Amino acid sequence: MKQQQGAALVIVMALLAGALMLGMSGMQSALIDERLAGNYRASMQARMNAEIAAAEAVDENSLAFFNSTHSLSDLLELSWDELNEQFSANQSALNFSCERDGQFECIYIPLTLDDGSYVIAKGIVGSTQRGRAESKAILLRYVADAEMQQPFGSAITSCQDITLRGSARIVGGVIAGNNLIIDGNPPPPDSASVGGNIVYPDWWGNQHQQRVENYQSGDDGYRFSESCDSLGILDDDENDRSYFERVASALNVVGAGQWLQEQGLKHYYQENNNTFNFTGGSGSQDASTSYLGVTGRETSLNIDKDLKTSGRLQRLVVDGTVNLFVDGDFDLGGNTSLEISEGAILNLYVSGKVTLSAGSELALNSESFMRQDSAGISRPAVSIYSTYQQIDSRSGITIGGSNDTYAAIYAPGSNVDIGGSGALYGGLRAQKVVMSGAGALEYVADLADYEVSGGGTGGGPPSFSKWTEEL
Incomplete structure (x- = not known):
């Protein structure tokens, strides 16, 4: 007993500290991976919502187009909030088609520009309060069916x-x-x-x-x-x-x-x-x-x-x-x-x-x-x-x-x-x-x-x- 200097305690404490650090590092990595997976899932869901809206536009027998002075490049860069703000006077033409917990999550907007008619489709997941993922806008050029x-x-x-x-x-x-x-x-x-x-x-x-x-x-x-x-x-x-x-x-x-x-x-x-x-x-x-x-x-x-x-x-x-x-x-x-x-x-x-x-x-x-x-x-x-x-x-x-x-x-x-x-x-x-x-x-x-x-x-x-x- 007189020869014991407490080395075992030090070694055990060091091993416990190392294990704790490895565990915390693994937990942090797992949390990051979970968030990345969640973000990827949200972005894919937003993309799917946009495609749902675009598909509904394709299936629609009659589209109510309204005029816009925007260029195509500007339209594709507009965010979800900007689209709603820009076209809030045309709510009946926005054709919301996806809803989750009272939140509209996809939209298509028929527009007539100088060089033709288009449909802009966009999707989101979530809200500003709980985080949001937005898709890129999908552009479809409209061609009226003719005999x-x-x-x-x-x-x-x-x-x-x-x-x-x-x-x-x-x-x-x-x-x-x-x-x-x-x-x-x-x-x-x-x-x-x-x-x-x-x-x-x-x-x-x-x-x-x-x-x-x-x-x-x-x-x-x-x-x-x-x-x-x-x-x-x-x-x-x-x-x-x-x-x-x-x-x-x-x-x-x-x-x-x-x-x-x-x-x-x-x-x-x-x-x-x-x-x-x-x-x-x-x-x-x-x-x-x-x-x-x-x-x-x-x-x-x-x-x-x-x-x-x-x-x-x-x-x-x-x-x-x-x-x-x-x-x-x-x-x-x-x-x-x-x-x-x-x-x-x-x-x-x-x-x-x-x-x-x-x-x-x-x-x-x-x-x-x-x-x-x-x-x-x-x-x-x-x-x-x-x-x-x-x-x-x-x-x-x-x-x-x-x-x-x-x-x-x-x-x-x-x-x-x-x-x-x-x-x-x-x-x-x-x-x-x-x-x-x-x-x-x-x-x-x-x-x-x-x-x-x-x-x-x-x-x-x-x-x-x-x-x-x-x-």
């Missing part, structure tokens, strides 16, 4: 007359709201349904008697019952937006000049107050072959003046999916060929007159006229939509030269003049059509099943083209 139309059900659909002169040839059927006039010795169309009369020389009728007997006219009881502008592209919507503006609102459209400069292609073009001109290069910089678009991507460009081709330009090549809006005339001339690369698509929207004195070329040996765009939708390789409305004797669409042109042309307010010795492969819808010379129009049968959304309005539930937390 689908088949605007190219025949080689030519003309709301008024179709006139065939010289040896002009049509492979496919024609539909006319008024008369089919034969002037010359053209081969007969495969079929004809006209609301007026079929006018032709007796000798021509005798020569093609069997084919003509199968034609339908007003005398046979045929009535032209189609809407000339079945897509409604000549009409503004309730917000005074044109059809092209409605189409552009769903796209990321930039100025063609800006896009070319960003690609380092300033030498492709020249422009003044009235004209944007693809010139084929300037000085020592050659652009005789110029490119629009990027393979595998969608590019949407705007030109707010006349578009022309001239100078050294020989080939204008389209890659990827290109949406080109021309607020003026479109003149493809100067011996320029418009070439659509394999897998590429050109959607051309023109408010003025269209002149195609040169042609387009497609690699039809390896790929069909109908192609899949960047959204997986089957479209013609070239679609031309014209909102020009006839105000003088010059046709709104003029196709000449000796080259082949592949396009589906929709011009319900324009007269179309096809001359020269080239051919149009595709389909055509217009006010009045005149074909002369030795030209041809050969119908692409796949266009019969091609459907386009009409007018951007109509009954049925909405659809959404974007679901994302990012712009």
Whole structure:
């Protein structure tokens, strides 16, 4: 006993102190992990609440949109409290749809902005008193469901007359709201349904008697019952937006000049107050072959003046999916060929007159006229939509030269003049059509099943083209 100095007590106390420190450290780590897990659970629940609200918006048959002056970036940055404060006067439009212990925890807000209609959805968990987790805002672009139309059900659909002169040839059927006039010795169309009369020389009728007997006219009881502008592209919507503006609102459209400069292609073009001109290069910089678009991507460009081709330009090549809006005339001339690369698509929207004195070329040996765009939708390789409305004797669409042109042309307010010795492969819808010379129009049968959304309005539930937390 005299030799004992209390070392065992010291060692035991040290071990107890160490064990206590390890236990407290483990407890602190467990508390932190519990809080992290709780925060993660709350953030995921807030995200799920936002998705519940977004899903309810998608399922809603009728949404009450109201106007907002906010930008999309500002809206996505608003907190839950800021959303309530900003839109407190529109409580009926907020559409709260989740509730927990008397607390609303998800919301969707339908808004009409300058560039279209959107739904902003957001979710929370908890309250300011007991802590809160907020989701990021979910953005959905609203696209009104509209009745689908088949605007190219025949080689030519003309709301008024179709006139065939010289040896002009049509492979496919024609539909006319008024008369089919034969002037010359053209081969007969495969079929004809006209609301007026079929006018032709007796000798021509005798020569093609069997084919003509199968034609339908007003005398046979045929009535032209189609809407000339079945897509409604000549009409503004309730917000005074044109059809092209409605189409552009769903796209990321930039100025063609800006896009070319960003690609380092300033030498492709020249422009003044009235004209944007693809010139084929300037000085020592050659652009005789110029490119629009990027393979595998969608590019949407705007030109707010006349578009022309001239100078050294020989080939204008389209890659990827290109949406080109021309607020003026479109003149493809100067011996320029418009070439659509394999897998590429050109959607051309023109408010003025269209002149195609040169042609387009497609690699039809390896790929069909109908192609899949960047959204997986089957479209013609070239679609031309014209909102020009006839105000003088010059046709709104003029196709000449000796080259082949592949396009589906929709011009319900324009007269179309096809001359020269080239051919149009595709389909055509217009006010009045005149074909002369030795030209041809050969119908692409796949266009019969091609459907386009009409007018951007109509009954049925909405659809959404974007679901994302990012712009």
